[in-house]
Amino acid sequence: MGAITLKAVEKWFDDVQVIKGVDFDIREGEFVIFVGPSGCGKSTLLRMIGGLEDTSRGQILIDGQDVTDQPPARRGLTMVFQSYALYPHMSVRENMGFSLKTAGAPKAEIDAKVDAAAEVLKLGDYLDRRPKDLSGGQRQRVAIGRSIVREPTAFLFDEPLSNLDAALRVEMRYEIAKLHQKLDTTMIYVTHDQVEAMTLADRIVVLEFGRIAQVGTPRELYENPANLFVAQFIGSPKMNVMPCTTEGGAYHLGGGRGGAYGGARPAVKLGIRPEHIALGPVGSGQIDATIDVAEYLGADTLLVVQLPDAGQATVRVIGDTDLRPGEQVGLEFDATRLSFFDADGLAVPH
Template identity: 70%
Template sequence: MGAIELNRIEKWFGDLQVIKGIDLGIRDGEFVVFVGPSGCGKSTLLRMIGGLEEISRGNLVIDGRDVTSDPPSKRGLSMVFQSYALYPHMSVRDNMGFSLKTAGAPKSEIDEKVGEAARVLKLEDFLDRRPKALSGGQRQRVAIGRSIVRDPTAFLFDEPLSNLDAALRVEMRYEIAKLHRALGRTMIYVTHDQVEAMTLADRIVVLEYGTIAQAGTPRELYERPANLFVAEFIGSPAMNILPCGVSGGRVVVSGGRPVEVPVTDAPVRLGVRPEHLAPAAPGEGLADATVEVLEYLGADTYLIVDAGEVGRITIRVAGEPGVAVGDRIGIRATGPVHLFDAEGHALR
């Protein structure tokens, strides 16, 4: 019902190509998140799927039907924007039912669909209020409810939580996850917030300057990044990337010491996540460093250390780190490491 297929999709603005031949299949009922840095093309790609941007080359198929040239109204999709775009003079009830009213739906059908959407989104007690009497999270739920009543094939979300404060973002992530489970509809979600991506997605698509750097489950991207771009983008704090080479048949951190990992073809970068490092006695581990900053976060503490030629490294320690600013420590790898070649491709 909600399968979407992108075949060699391109977008050109004059001589500038911003989407560079995207091939992607989205299964019916799947929750797919587009992530990437600003300017990577994620919102443009979403708007092309929704019909708000013309597809320059390639074709878009929804439920087996080529909709490349169809207007937005013919694609059966519903879009939720960063801006709530609610009518301030209308009640929540009228805002949610407005699209059905303009389409000429009978009042009984409008009332039924608005009531069902309000029940799903816990808005029954607010139907007669106007937007100014609602919180930011409630307004966003109204905007989502306006999409639900249209009974779309799929939902498109363009950074819907970026205007909310931190607590409301957490609450709305929970609400959107519940909504996906309740409706079972295909959802495509654009965000620059990797926490949203990791917690919501069945599959994440990481975009890099108009191309797909990697697509996979959150666990696949975190544990097996395909390249340096994904390795550094996914994860907070970011993966530590250290220069390395091969000497005497062993991988050696440049300016540091050998690392006990199988040698692969000419690695030039070694990546290790902060939680897979631990402080050790000087002279032990992959390098020595001086503790520069301790960031206490309650359950965890981040140690930011200066390892000289190796570079600055972040270590994630559970609870008390047992070291102080200015201490000289060794850095020991306690978990998997990742090796990358000169082109940034993962070697293991």
């Protein structure tokens, strides 16, 4: 079990509407991630599902049952927060089993569930330690273990890795992915980290000002953004977007050349990912550019270039490059990887 349905869900704080009529179905066992800029409503929406925020309008259903007005304890969900919130005077075993103890569960049952969760999370050697003796990643695993022992219908994660350093975030991403595979339980996860969203999610929900901008698999959102907002939010570096005109089966770039266009309606913006641009001599490809900055990252190099009448763009080059700031190149776009957008910012099929 663990199917969750949102029907025209709204959240108002006095006269301010934060969630603006969200409709969405989360399938049983699915890993769904909410992403979006700060203030878009992703944490508020998660807290509404968990019952920590009231729902102003609309319905929230869990396995077909309306839980809109039910308290958190009646929803069968569990939440993992950014803060570990562990009891410092308790051992790992006591922290993980505390909710079962307060619910009056027998000691044998508590021990069995804690041992099972510890095995899944590789915490067996740490059950007698206290939180101060653990690393940040281990503490977060204890917080997750505390949720696992409750055998919830679904897990809700509110930016659980944001307090960890870069290396621990990578480790914990792997742990959470493996956890989902082992438990096969519905998980809803809020993050501002695109890498977490792209690597963990079955589907991503991109929120913009309290509304859903697009829902899809990581590949769908990356390769076929529905609008300019998603195109420039998903991906690091973000998609290059430059002004264009379309006429007579061709597109034209300001200060550049262009190429064939088969869109269903006129477009005013062209989008291309950094890795879908090839470098050539001046005069080749769709537009010429001047190298502004070269950022060597080891496996690849990001070239920030200046375009005539089109601002900046980023080009991803595998490995290193001999190109240096001030040099001029031609940019050739992969014609099969272009995105076009109309005056309203919506993607134009082509």
